[in-house]
Amino acid sequence: xxxxxxxxxxxxxxxxxxxxxxxxxxxxxxxxxxxxxxxxxxxxxxxxxxxxxxxxxxxxxxxxxxxxxxxxxxxxxxxxxxxxxxxxxxxxxxxxxxxxxxxxxxxxxxxxxxxxxxxxxxxxxxxxxxxxxxxxxxxxxxxxxxxxxxxxxxxxxxxxxxxxxxxxxxxxxxxxxxxxxxxxxxxxxxxxxxxxxxxxxxxxxxxxxxxxxxxxxxxxxxxxxxxxxxxxxxxxxxxxxxxxxxxxxxxxxxxxxxxxxxxxxxxxxxxxxxxxxxxxxxxxxxxxxxxxxxxxxxxxxxxxxxxxxxxxxxxxxxxxxxxxxxxxxxxxxxxxxxxxxxxxxxxxxxxxxxxxxxxxxxxxxxxxxxxxxxxxxxxxxxxxxxxxxxxxxxxxxxxxxxxxxxxxxxxxxxxxxxxxxxx
Numbered sequence: 001x002x003x004x005x006x007x008x009x010x011x012x013x014x015x016x017x018x019x020x021x022x023x024x025x026x027x028x029x030x031x032x033x034x035x036x037x038x039x040x041x042x043x044x045x046x047x048x049x050x051x052x053x054x055x056x057x058x059x060x061x062x063x064x065x066x067x068x069x070x071x072x073x074x075x076x077x078x079x080x081x082x083x084x085x086x087x088x089x090x091x092x093x094x095x096x097x098x099x100x101x102x103x104x105x106x107x108x109x110x111x112x113x114x115x116x117x118x119x120x121x122x123x124x125x126x127x128x129x130x131x132x133x134x135x136x137x138x139x140x141x142x143x144x145x146x147x148x149x150x151x152x153x154x155x156x157x158x159x160x161x162x163x164x165x166x167x168x169x170x171x172x173x174x175x176x177x178x179x180x181x182x183x184x185x186x187x188x189x190x191x192x193x194x195x196x197x198x199x200x201x202x203x204x205x206x207x208x209x210x211x212x213x214x215x216x217x218x219x220x221x222x223x224x225x226x227x228x229x230x231x232x233x234x235x236x237x238x239x240x241x242x243x244x245x246x247x248x249x250x251x252x253x254x255x256x257x258x259x260x261x262x263x264x265x266x267x268x269x270x271x272x273x274x275x276x277x278x279x280x281x282x283x284x285x286x287x288x289x290x291x292x293x294x295x296x297x298x299x300x301x302x303x304x305x306x307x308x309x310x311x312x313x314x315x316x317x318x319x320x321x322x323x324x325x326x327x328x329x330x331x332x333x334x335x336x337x338x339x340x341x342x343x344x345x346x347x348x349x350x351x352x353x354x355x356x357x358x359x360x361x362x363x364x365x366x367x368x369x370x371x372x373x374x375x376x377x378x379x380x381x382x383x384x385x386x387x388x389x390x391x392x393x394x395x396x397x398x399x400x401x402x403x404x405x406x407x408x409x410x411x412x413x414x415x416x417x418x419x420x421x422x423x
Contacts (some may be wrong), residue, residue, distance in 0.1 A: 006184055006187065008184045008185055008248070008249060008263065009250050009253050009260045010245050010262050010420070011090040011246050011248050011258045011259065011260055011261065012086040012088070012090025012091070012193075012245065013086050013261065013362070014081070014084065014087070014195075014244045014245075015082050015085070015242065015243045015355055015358050016056060016057075016060075016078050016082050016241050017036065017056070017057065017243070017345055017348075018055060019057060019344060019345060020058070021058030023243075023358055025057070026359075027358075027362050030344055031393045033370075033371045033392060035222075035223035035226070035343075035344050036057065036345055037222045037223050037226060037346055038052065038055065038222050039052055040206075045206070048210065050206055050209070050217055052219055052222040052237060053237060053238045053240075053346065054237055054346025054348075055201060056078070060078065063081050064081065071139045071142075071143070072148070073117035073149075075113050075119075075149050075197045075199040075242075076149040078199060078242035079111050079153055080149070080153060080156060081242065082241075082354070083111070083153040083157070083193055083195070083242075084156065086195075087156070090246035090248075091256070092246075097157060097160075098158060102191055105160045105161060106161055107158060107159045107192070107193075108159050108161040108164070108180065108183050109150055109154035109157060109162075110162075110163075110165070110180045110192060110194040110195075111150035111193075111195055111244070112165060112172035112176035112196045112197075112353070113149055113165070113172060113197050113198055113350040113351070114168070114169045114349040114351075115146075115349060116145065116146030116147075117143050118199075119199055121140075122204055124140045146167055149242075150165045157193055162188065164176070167350070169410030169414060170312075170349050170411065172349075172350035173196020173243065173351055173354035174353030174354075174356075174357065176195060177195065177196075177247070177264070177353060178269065178416055178418060180192035180193075180247050181247060181418075184248065185266075191252060193246050194354075195351075195354030196352065196353050197241070197350065197351045197354065198239075198240055198241070198349040198350045200349060206238065213235065214314065215238060216233075216234050216235040216236065225313075225374075226374060227313050228318050228340035228374075229311065229382040230374060230377055231378070233313045233379075234313075235314055236313050236314055237346040238347060238349075239342070239345050239346025239348040240348060241355060242348075242351050242354055242355070243348075243351060243353075243355030243357060243359075245354075245358065247264055262420045262421060264418070265297050265299050265420060265421050266293060266297035266299070267418050268291070268296065268416070268417040269289055270285050270286070270289040272286075273285065276412060276413075278316060279321075279409065280320065280413070282327075283320040283321060283322075283323040283325075283327060284327075286320065287324040288415070289416065291328055293405075293419055297419060303421060304329070304404065304419075305396050306337045306363055306364070306369045307325065307407065308360040308404065309321055309338050309386075310407045311342055312347050313342065317409070318382065319379065319382060321409070322382055323385055325338075325385065326386070333385065334387060335387070336386065336387060337394050337396065338372075338388050339371065339372055339388075341355075341359050341370055341372075343373045343375075353408040357418060357420075360405075360420055367397065369395075369396055371389050371394070372388055372389055372390055373391075375388065375390045401421060401423075402422050403419060404420050405418065406420070
């Protein structure tokens with residue numbers, strides 16, 4: 001079973017996001033240029049400087065039985081919902097590992113979170129202070145641990161090849177998918193369910209991000225607040241949700257006649273070595289990740305027609321990424337349709353790479369790039385470095401093999417670039 005050159009494909013997708021409770025409704029929202037951002041109506045939000053967020057479109061308790069939901073942190077709830085959809089979409093069932101449909105010893109799970117069970121941690125601390133020791137939930141530890149989402153997804157699919165949880169801030173979801181690709185490529189597994197999840201819409205994260213001046217305070221216009229590449233951008237909008245894909249070796253998928261969305265070509269990884277929160281302004285670390293991708297895969301730059309950019313709507317980060325693309329690909333970037341889907345979903349932190357991988361794969365599958373909304377005054381530096389898809393979705397080439405990149409970067413200087421290609 002050992003190999004270092006196995007082809008990896010995407011056979012299932014799932015999501016629950018501010019745009020919809022599944023991958024289909026999320027994709028429809030992205031293509032329509034719909035914003036999932038709105039005002040925070042919770043009582044605690046009244047005293048916050050930031051009173052907007054991209055909250056989930058369908059509450060988990062509408063999907064998961066309440067007794068089960070009470071034993072899961074919100075981030076794990078999101079992950080399980082997206083994983084169940086992706087697993088079924090790939091043609092598997094909850095009993096597939098038990099009935100021999102798939103060999104559990106060859107199944108893995110890699111679900112990331114940038115912050116983990118923060119809502120459980122903070123809420124249970126409030127319970128401890130206000131109601132005493134005996135009222136703290138006995139489920140607190142498995143709910144708050146960052147590997148909780150991955151462990152629960154692994155239990156659902158019966159994964160025994162390995163269950164992992166990369167934690168690299170906002171690059172976590174993409175790193176999880178990159179790790180899963182390598183699990184299959186190197187022969188550790190035949191099937192891996194992978195992605196990212198986050199549930200951090202809570203008073204403390206909102207206050208902390210707001211005080212570090214990272215988030216938009218455009219409370220009067222929530223739907224227009226996330227505006228990557230616009231000259232008036234003033235920070236990201238916090239989102240929540242999860243995105244998950246099922247990855248398989250091409251041989252395994254072919255043997256069972258599975259529908260294939262795209263080939264998962266590989267990943268490029270680097271670190272800025274610059275600052276704990278600020279990106280390297282010239283995009284050198286990002287460029288290193290892009291070059292690492294090209295050096296480690298057979299990706300032809302001429303195949304790339306689309307980039308799902310990290311594009312968080314921060315003044316420094318948006319331009320550094322575009323500079324890196326120009327640095328590595330030169331004039332080829334004039335032919336990249338660049339979309340910043342966080343303009344619609346908000347920034348899902350560790351869940352972003354998962355949701356944006358779903359969007360990237362569907363963009364290739366349907367050959368259409370989602371728009372970047374709210375770009376009313378395009379930053380000249382953005383215009384000089386990239387072709388930003390604005391206003392409405394754009395058709396991608398309908399013939400031949402095409403490829404797309406999904407970029408994710410995180411506090412700490414983490415850089416991850418994923419590449420996908422039509423089959």
